[in-house]
Amino acid sequence: MAQDDCLFCQIVAGEAPATIVDSDEATVAFMDINPATRGHTLVVPRAHYADLAEIPDDELATCVQAARRLAERAVERLEADGVNLLNAQGRAAWQTVFHFHFHVIPRYEGDPLRLPWTPGPGDPDEIAGAAARLRDE
Ligand code: AMP
Ligand code: ZN
Numbered sequence: 001m002a003q004d005d006c007l008f009c010q011i012v013a014g015e016a017p018a019t020i021v022d023s024d025e026a027t028v029a030f031m032d033i034n035p036a037t038r039g040h041t042l043v044v045p046r047a048h049y050a051d052l053a054e055i056p057d058d059e060l061a062t063c064v065q066a067a068r069r070l071a072e073r074a075v076e077r078l079e080a081d082g083v084n085l086l087n088a089q090g091r092a093a094w095q096t097v098f099h100f101h102f103h104v105i106p107r108y109e110g111d112p113l114r115l116p117w118t119p120g121p122g123d124p125d126e127i128a129g130a131a132a133r134l135r136d137e
Contacts, residue, residue, distance in 0.1 A: 008099035027066040039078045039106040052089040070104040080106030
């Protein structure tokens, strides 16, 4: 199931270097080499799925559990004040490695990390229109 040219498959297989911090039967977690904050890790399934659209529900659930484990450790052991879980699906969403992964980003009061939008009031009609499209039929 590994994809030869996939960096994260190579990390899972032990063929590319990584600082692994956690693993179980279905997932591996390792340090991000370009950390957004101290303790930034990535959780990946051992099997190769390109993105959120491809990963099966049960594997996704296992990745969520692994991500929560890492989030708990960030709070307990790194004294993080909070944690952001992030997934990028597709180039437009800044996905650069096409092997599904969760970013587990510890947050610290006053840290300089800013998500790239400034929350402000939305247009009520636009919100309602998007909601109508997102609701189950
Ligand atoms: P994304 O943009 O969501 O696809 O995230 C890919 C992440 O992988 C980025 O945050 C990179 O810093 C990280 N990354 C790329 N190569 C490596 C590597 N060899 N070891 C650890 N993290 C990596
Ligand atoms: Zn892969």
